Structure formats: C-alpha cells, structure tokens
Amino acid sequence: MAVEPYVVALTVLGVALLGVAVLPRIISEQPISLPIFYVVLGAVVFSLPVGLPTPDPLEYGSVAEKLAELGVIIALMSAGLKLDRAPTLGGWSSTWRLLAVTMPLSIAAAALLGWGVVGLAIPTAALLGAVIAPTDPVLASEIQVEPPGEGDEAEMAEGQPGKADEVRFALTSEAGLNDSLAFPFTYLAIALAAKGLAPENWVADWFAVDVAYRIVVGLVCGVVIGYLLATLVFRVTAETRLAQSVEGLEALAGTFIAYGATELVGGYGFLAVFVAALVLRGVERRHDYNETLHSVAEKGEQSLMTIMMVLFGGALVTGLLDPLTLVDVAVALAIVFLVRPLAGVVGLLGFDRDWRERAVIAFFGIRGIGSFYYLAYAMESATFPGEPRLWALVGCIVLISVAVHGVTATPAVDWVSDRIAARNRSSHAEEGPV
Template sequence: MPDYFEIEYYNMVLLATGVIALLAAIIPVITQRKVLSAPVVYMLLGIGGYFIFLHYFFQPMDYMEVIKKVTEFVVIIALTNAGLKIKEPFKWSTWRNSLRLLAIVMPFTIVAAAFLGWWIIGLAPATALLFGALIAPTDPVLASELQTSQPSEADTSKIKLGLTSEAGLNDGLAFPFTYFAILAAQKGMEIENWIGDWLLHYVLIRIVVAVIIGLLSGWILFKIVFNVAKNELLTQISRGILSLSLTLLPYAITEMVGGYGFIAVFIAACIFSRYEKFDEHMDSLHDFNEELESLIVAVIFIVTGIFIASHYYILIDVKIISVALIMIFLIRPVIGYLSLLGTDLNKFQKFVLSFYGIRGIGSVFYLAYALTSADFKDSEKLFEITIAIIFFSVLIHGLTAHRVQKRIYKHDST
C-alpha cells in the first residue's frame, strides 16, 4: 500500500509559501482602509503562529547570510518603486524638504542612536556606531499609505513626496556610516588612522560611482525599451521581466564596480519614470514591484513576529524599551521638526514629515550586512534592540498612518 499522510519537509515549505502568498494577496486589500497596517497583521500572525504551532527558540543569528540576501532583495525592489513614484526628479521642489531630512536629521540621528546604544544599552563603541548607522535610515518598504502617488499621478502632496524621496536616498546613504562602524570593528577606535581612506573610498568614490551608473543605466534602459519597441509593441513587453531588469541591472553593475547599488537603483528608476508619455507603462512596472514586495514583506514580518514571540523578554526590558521609545517619540520627531523650520510647510506637514521616520527592513539588512562583514561585540544585544525598535515603529506608525492619511490632503492644500 502507498504511504498516506507522509509529510516531507519540501512539501511543508511549499504549503507555508502558498499560505503566505495568499496572505500577501489578501491582507493589504483588507487593511487598505483599516486602522491596522499589513505589516502589523503579519507580525501578529507570526506571534500567534509561534504560540500555536512552533514553540521553539528561534535564533536568527544562525541565519545572518540568508537574512542579508532576502532583505537586500526586498529593499532594492522597494527602492525601484520609490524611484518610479518620483515624477520630477530634477526639480528643486522635489528635494527641498527631504534634503533637510537627509543632511540634518540623518547624521544627528546616527550620533544620538550611537550615544543611547552606548550609554543605556551598554554596547561596545564600534557596535554602538553600527546601531546608529542601521537605525538612522527610514524604510522605503513600509507605511505605503504615506508614500507618494503612482507614477501616472502628479506629486501634489508635499508630505508624501518628502517621505518617499527621503526613504529612496537615505537607505543608500546609510552605507558609508555602516562601513565606518565596520572599519571601527576591524581596525579599532583609533579613527585618525583610517578616516582618510573612509572618506575617499567609502564616501566619495562609491557614491559618485553609484550616481553615474544610476543615471547612465536608467537612461540606457529607457532608450532600449521605449525607442527600440514601437508603441503598439510596448504592451507586449512583460512588466515583470522589465521591472526585474530595471532593478537588478543597475544594482548588479554598481555593486560589481564597487559603488552603492541602493543609490544606483533609486536613481535609475527616477530617470526611467520622468517621461510622462509612458506613464501607463510605469504604473504597470510599479504594480508588479508592489506585488513582489508584498510577498517578501509578508515573509519577513511573519518571521519577525515569531522572533518577538520567542524573545518576548526584550519587550519587557526597561533599557530596550527606553531606547526604542526615545528614538521613535523624541529623537526623530524633534530633530526632524527643527530641521524643517523656515520652510513653507505648515505645522501638520512638519509634524508628519518628522514623526513618520519608520524603521524596518533596511535596518535589518544593514545589521545582517555588518555582522557578516566583521566581528562585533554584543551582536545579539544589538539584534534585539534593533528588532524592538522595528516592532514598536511598525506598531506605532502603522496604527496611526491611516488616520493621518485622511488629513494629509486637507493640509497639503493649504
């Protein structure tokens, strides 16, 4: 007789993947007009699933290489999406608010987070520097309710445009500071011995390379696709394959040359999206990327929920909670609001731009990248505080984003 109800690991993986894919298709639609955001629901499902089915101690430190690759992929997909949403990338009005957030808020946040990590959590100096670098960038993946419109729609919201353009660039600009922490772990805290090399290679050269390749690859890809194919043939080009090429080609080329692929991907997508006559096709690329992004986000935040459930003690650790809430309610909002003084934004717009610096998958990537590149003391403690901040950020920002969304258009019109 054949064996019935024989459970193989491979089939279990397929079953889990199918369930998560179904959730990724349904939950964003259900939560679209609800208080709960999709990432919050995924985390709750992960927490519930742990207590119902798993009951084992999940140790992510054993899977850093896998975590790095998965988070890297979802971030570059999200950066392509963010770039496609920027309608006018060469206008000063697109960047005048987000540049303040990038030039003022990001470095001050790095310093503040590093100090809190060292002072309250007790992280080693190099590890505290890494904490500052990975927690500073806002996430292009999350809080999509507060990102700007689809490519075919005009950027009428100063809030959404500011948050989208900031998230699109600061994920790449966090790399030099991550390398600063890596060099500190490898070469010691005698910073004067290696800071010159850091400034030349990890700040100047790598950023310039990324910008050049991003501009060139975006322009070349546009010419290849929209000049070679006649208008009547454009609808026959697979949006999925084209979207992946727009994401993977700039990223891979830049990384192989030695630049920052995150910056190149975002810039290439900005170049690609600036031609209004092809808005319909840009919408198609954007929609495919969002579908792919939704699937991976579901996986990541269900796993995050499992981690939180199996490490529940981090949510009752006074030091961890203190740092997380100070970062979310004090550091980013205060520095962000002060940086926007003197702009033409009203008080509500300043508040939203400063408060909604959501932390998420980008921080996990930088954490995994650094931990697979150098040995950091207190790495487990660093992982715990990072996940705690992401958990509280997703929860707090996710539960309030829908209500804020209702007020955005009223205040953007003033």
C-alpha cells in the same frame, strides 16, 4: 502522520501571499497596515509545534542579509518609479533637509543613547546609529506617493505645487535615498570594530572610498543604466502575445542590473537602483508603460516584505528579544518617539509648509527591512561586542515602529489631506470666480 516543515512553510507562504492580494480590499479604510498582520501570522506559525527552523538572524545571518537586501533593492525601484516630481534643489527641499540634517542627527543621537545609556561598546553603538538611519515607508504604504501619474504629485508635476502632498513625497523620496546613504555610516562602524578607535587607522580610507568613491560611482551608474534601460523600454514596442505577457519585467531586470553592475565596480548599488528608477521615470514621464513597470516592481516589493515580516514575527517568539532589558526598551521607545521626531523638526525648521505637514513628516521615521539588512551585513563583515543584545534592540525598535506607525498612518494622512483640501478651498475662494 508526521508534518513536513517544507509543506507547512509553503502553506504559510501561500496564506501570506493571498493576504497581499485580498487584505488591502478589507482594511483599506482601517487604521492598520499589512505588516502588522504578517508579524502576527509569523508569531503564530512559529509558535506551533510543526518543526519549522527557528528564524534566528544570528544563526542565519547570511540568509537574513541577502533576503533583506533583495527586499530593499526592489522597494527602491518601486519608490523611484512612482515619484512624479523631477529631482531639483527647490522641488526636493524637504528631502535634502531630511538627509542632510535629520538623518545625521538621528544617527548621532541613537549612537549616544546606545553608548551612554545602554552601555554598548563604541563600535556597536555606532552600528546602532547607522542601522536605524534608513527609513522604510513600504511598511506603511498609506504614506507613500500614489502610483505613477496619480494623486497630488501628478498635479505637482503639472505645475500646481499648491496641491501637492508634501508628506507622501518627502517620506518616499527620503527612504529612496537614505537606504543608500546609511551605508557610509555602516562602514564607519565596521572600521571601528575591525581597525580600532584610532582615526589614523581608518578615517582616510573610509572617506575616500566609502563616502566619496562609492557614492559617486553609485550616482553615475544609476544615471547611465537608467538612460540605457529607458531607451530600450520606451523605444521597443511589445507587438507579439509573448512580448505582452512579460510586460513590466524590465523593472525587475533593471533593478538587478543596476545593483549588480554598480556593486561590481565598488559603488553603492542601493543608490544606483533608486537613481536608475528616477531616470527611467523621468525620460518618459507621461508614458502609460510607467504604470506597468511600477506594478511589477510593487508586487515584488510587497511579496518580499510579506516574507520578511512573517520571519520577523517568527523571530520575535523564538528568542530574538530575550536579551532585552528595561533600559533597552526605554531606549527603543526614545528612538521612535523622541529621536526621529525631534531630529525631523530640526531638519524642517524654516521649511515653507504647514506645521501639521512638518509634524507628520518628522514623526514617520519608519524602521524596518533596511535596518535588518545593514545590521546583518555589518555582523557578517566584522565582530561586534554584544551582537545578540543589538539584534534585540533593533528588533524592538522595528516592532514598535511597525505597530505605532502602521496604526497611525491612515489617520495622519487623513488629517493632513483634510488640511490641504481646506487650504485649496480657501485659495480658490480668494481667487473668486473666473
């Protein structure tokens, strides 16, 4: 009897989604993350002779771009909805440091490695730097902040900053913003590929449009749409059974509206989605409905992450890494183990936190779905020399990141949590009995 690939695909999808619901109960205390399971599942399934199409991102570039795009915007909504700490210069100091110092240093170092060591053309090397810029904590949920109103961040919002877990907050907020702020660097690589290396051909338009205009529009649209959505969500109560049955879908609706409307006027939709989520969360910070909104967004985020990781596992065993050389592997290891950690350490110099917290923040520069999106987007927008090799190199970086960060996330969080607990006990002991 012939096996229909569509039926096989549905079965695999069912198994993967069942894993989203069941596996967290089984491995919650284990030093391993869900994405590792899905990469292995994809590798096994696509190795079987069942007629599934090869998930080649070079052949199906547009599909890879749109699927990754959808995963990123839902993840941005989920991340914004769970951040209890209101955006301020002081309260988000770790975030600003990671964005203003660590991210540009990581981009420059990766681009230099791509050009000087791997031998990529300048536009392709610039694209390598851009696509490894966005971090992706969804691939290691153990280092995200807790759901709305829970965990140490809730205590931070209540005015107890000494108890806050800076590691979770910094990595979640960094990922929320650098998923959009990597876009100007991607456009820079596209300009180099399409218009040449002479700055007079592209620099003015790039700065005016891709940096200034798109960022400002993204911020404004995010704030406006976030307030409008909050007004609708928190002012209209679900009274009927039908209304109650669809509670929380406003999170997905708001994601698509913020992204679509902002992109229609030329702004960065990624930025608008995250800002809209922050505004929506901030308008009614203590409202119970925040948990409902986040729950729906998180389920969508986890489902799309599952699909992407299964396809990534399939790509790994069907030729994605074939163009890799030993030099490429060495560069991939350097980006994960040297570039991000060192750039993170530099960005956090002088930051008033224990060295253990700063070390964990610096180390966990997780690469994943955002890198896939930017790479697919750029290659759909311009032609880059050495595209297969660049896909192989980025795939290798993501694979190393998923494995290493997935295994070390739980021990690292426990290590820092123990330190925070000890610090709080010491603080209480010094204060003495009340």
